[in-house]
Amino acid sequence: MRHYLDFERPIAELEGKIEELRKMSEADGLNIAEEVARLTEKSDRQIRATYAKLTPWQKTLVARHPDRPQASDYLTGLLDGFTPLAGDRAFAEDAAVVGGIGRFRGRSVVAIGTEKGTDTESRVRHNFGMARPEGYRKARRLIELAGRFGLPILSFVDTSGAFPGIDAEARGQAEAIARSIEACLQAPVPVVATIIGEGGSGGAIALAAGDAVLMLEHAIYSVISPEGCAAILWKDAAQAPAAAEAMKLTAEDLKRLRLIDAIVGEPLGGAHRDRAATLVAAAEAIAGALAPLLTLDPAALKAQRREKFLEMGREALA
Amino acid sequence: MSWLTEYVRPRIRTLLGRRDVPENLWVQCPACQQMMFHTELEKNLKVCTHCGHHMRAAAEERLRWTFDADAFTRIELPKVPADPLRFRDSQRYSERHRAAREKAHRDDALVVAHGTIGGQRAVVAVMDFEFMAGSMGAAVGEGIVAAAKLAVLQDAPLIVFTASGGARMQEGAVSLMQMPRTTIATLLVKEAGLPFITVLTDPTTGGVTASFAMLGDLQIAEPGALIGFAGVRVIEQTVREKLPEGFQRAEYLFEHGMLDMVVTRTDLAAMLAHVIGLLRVRDLADAA
Numbered sequence: 001m002r003h004y005l006d007f008e009r010p011i012a013e014l015e016g017k018i019e020e021l022r023k024m025s026e027a028d029g030l031n032i033a034e035e036v037a038r039l040t041e042k043s044d045r046q047i048r049a050t051y052a053k054l055t056p057w058q059k060t061l062v063a064r065h066p067d068r069p070q071a072s073d074y075l076t077g078l079l080d081g082f083t084p085l086a087g088d089r090a091f092a093e094d095a096a097v098v099g100g101i102g103r104f105r106g107r108s109v110v111a112i113g114t115e116k117g118t119d120t121e122s123r124v125r126h127n128f129g130m131a132r133p134e135g136y137r138k139a140r141r142l143i144e145l146a147g148r149f150g151l152p153i154l155s156f157v158d159t160s161g162a163f164p165g166i167d168a169e170a171r172g173q174a175e176a177i178a179r180s181i182e183a184c185l186q187a188p189v190p191v192v193a194t195i196i197g198e199g200g201s202g203g204a205i206a207l208a209a210g211d212a213v214l215m216l217e218h219a220i221y222s223v224i225s226p227e228g229c230a231a232i233l234w235k236d237a238a239q240a241p242a243a244a245e246a247m248k249l250t251a252e253d254l255k256r257l258r259l260i261d262a263i264v265g266e267p268l269g270g271a272h273r274d275r276a277a278t279l280v281a282a283a284e285a286i287a288g289a290l291a292p293l294l295t296l297d298p299a300a301l302k303a304q305r306r307e308k309f310l311e312m313g314r315e316a317l318a
Numbered sequence: 319m320s321w322l323t324e325y326v327r328p329r330i331r332t333l334l335g336r337r338d339v340p341e342n343l344w345v346q347c348p349a350c351q352q353m354m355f356h357t358e359l360e361k362n363l364k365v366c367t368h369c370g371h372h373m374r375a376a377a378e379e380r381l382r383w384t385f386d387a388d389a390f391t392r393i394e395l396p397k398v399p400a401d402p403l404r405f406r407d408s409q410r411y412s413e414r415h416r417a418a419r420e421k422a423h424r425d426d427a428l429v430v431a432h433g434t435i436g437g438q439r440a441v442v443a444v445m446d447f448e449f450m451a452g453s454m455g456a457a458v459g460e461g462i463v464a465a466a467k468l469a470v471l472q473d474a475p476l477i478v479f480t481a482s483g484g485a486r487m488q489e490g491a492v493s494l495m496q497m498p499r500t501t502i503a504t505l506l507v508k509e510a511g512l513p514f515i516t517v518l519t520d521p522t523t524g525g526v527t528a529s530f531a532m533l534g535d536l537q538i539a540e541p542g543a544l545i546g547f548a549g550v551r552v553i554e555q556t557v558r559e560k561l562p563e564g565f566q567r568a569e570y571l572f573e574h575g576m577l578d579m580v581v582t583r584t585d586l587a588a589m590l591a592h593v594i595g596l597l598r599v600r601d602l603a604d605a606a
Contacts, residue, residue: 162528162547162548163556164547164548164549164552164553164556165548165553165556165557166553166557166559166561166562166565168547168548169546169547169548169553169565169566170570170574171574172532172574172575172576173528173546173547173548174527174528174531174532174546174547175528175532175576177497177528177529177547178497178501178527178528178529178530178531178532178533179532179533181497181498181501181528181529182501182504182505182533184498185498185501185502185505186505201485201494201525202494202497202524202525202528202529202547204494205494205495205497205498206528209497209498209501221491221494222490222491222494223485223487223489223490223491223493223494223525224485224487228552229487232487233407233408233487233488234407234408242407243407246403246405246406246407247403247405247487247490247491248403248405248490248491249490249491253491254491257402257403257491257492259491259492259495306502306505309495309498309499309502310463310499310502312492312495312499313398313399313402313456313459313460313492313495314398314399314460315399316399
């Protein structure tokens with residue numbers, strides 16, 4: 001069963017009809033190819049029209065789509081022989097952060113991501129993608145490991161934010177995030193970060209202070225969730241669509257603000273409609289971003305990365 | 319907003335401006351409700367003379383209390399493009415920001431000065447909680463970077479007094495990017511072999527805590543200061559339980575290993591002078 005978002009209802013109806021016809025033709029041996037083709041074309045047109053003008057709030061829903069490829073899909077799909085590594089060596093293994101080593105297009109890399117999970121059981125295990133301090137400390141450990149062996153770092157960000165819990169605060173959530181950002185900035189190897197779904201606040205930037213920051217077409221990246229922003233500034237979480245609009249959190253917005261480097265196009269109807277094609281597009285974009293970085297020595301790389309962040313927001317945009 | 323912050327303090331300020339503070343002006347402590355003379359409270363650096371409660375302080379007061387008497391100069395901070403998102407909720411951000419500027423008589427929520435502490439050169443940056451809850455946008459980030467560069471230029475330690483509700487929401491992802499930008503600032507100071515010291519004051523939360531505030535060579539806090547990443551309401555909604563007594567207070571963070579010390583405000587300048595002197599042994603060697 002495909003999961004449809006509210007604004008996808010017209011698409012759902014058309015696809016439902018097509019499915020029904022298919023079943024009928026199987027049962028009765030009727031030739032309905034023409035009708036199916038007609039409806040399919042209509043449905044494609046509908047998807048194209050809907051996805052060509054998604055509002056920021058609709059993009060937020062697409063970015064959180066339950067069938068959207070997860071960080072682990074990228075790790076296992078993009079890396080040959082991906083080998084997960086675990087633990088922060090201090091307190092625990094936090095499954096909200098996944099990571100390990102593998103080969104990306106023949107080259108050894110370290111890959112790290114925030115993982116939301118796909119069903120109730122795995123969502124609980126991954127804490128819905130909300131990492132605790134041990135998750136960021138594990139990330140930092142893997143970043144430092146990458147530096148030690150000269151392996152480029154690929155990160156895949158999909159989180160509503162760092163976990164806001166008593167235990168997380170007690171163990172220094174803020175410090176863990178700060179050190180993870182610092183580790184990204186200090187890495188003597190290329191860091192290519194990709195925002196694949198939700199890039200939520202400090203929990204996202206902890207893994208995204210990279211040389212190149214890519215964003216999927218329908219991903220969002222912001223300092224607070226639209227609901228959180230609406231609750232604080234509009235005093236009403238139901239104003240989230242208005243907040244999403246005002247916050248400029250789409251890939252297009254972030255690119256225009258020069259806070260990200262490139263947008264990765266998604267298949268028609270969003271990444272969840274064609275996961276394989278999404279992974280191919282992401283791999284292309286990551287390889288493209290990585291290539292020029294591989295020619296720089298560690299000092300030049302770090303200097304360029306710093307300069308890039310220091311320049312952000314300095315220039316007024318037209 | 320308490321009666322104290324809403325009414326008494328503005329009034330004190332107006333009066334102070336005229337250099338005409340009546341001796342008999344009373345102030346009530348928001349913690350113990352006891353009354354004390356305004357002059358007495360000022361002399362005690364806004365620490366309640368009855369219960370030791372540390373009241374919030376203005377950025378200018380911090381500078382005055384930290385540097386040696388009259389031994390500091392404020393610097394002008396770099397201008398940044400205002401309102402990058404052209405943000406609007408019920409009001410335009412540009413208007414909110416203008417109102418805050420006019421009220422505070424400064425451009426944003428950060429003040430930076432250089433001078434001497436116990437005779438030693440230092441650069442001090444102070445966040446102003448009164449200015450849009452000390453929230454960090456591009457101006458604060460750029461100010462921290464400028465303070466770091468000044469410290470390097472002057473071969474002086476950088477001390478930052480933090481006080482912040484977190485990110486400046488109206489600057490969206492631009493605000494988020496101040497986390498790596500201020501982190502770079504801390505690296506500039508450290509790589510120059512200079513101490514980077516944070517003094518966490520009430521309250522320090524969100525993106526400020528999760529970046530430069532927690533990257534100090536030394537981390538000091540004032541007693542009772544609220545310090546954390548997530549806000550209390552958000553945590554309560556997530557865990558659906560009552561938060562423990564003293565949660566996210568300076569003493570709690572000290573117990574959990576996040577702070578080197580909790581220092582009473584009246585001892586702070588002397589402590590800063592002391593630790594800077596101890597950390598900068600190279601200076602003495604060079605001088606010898």
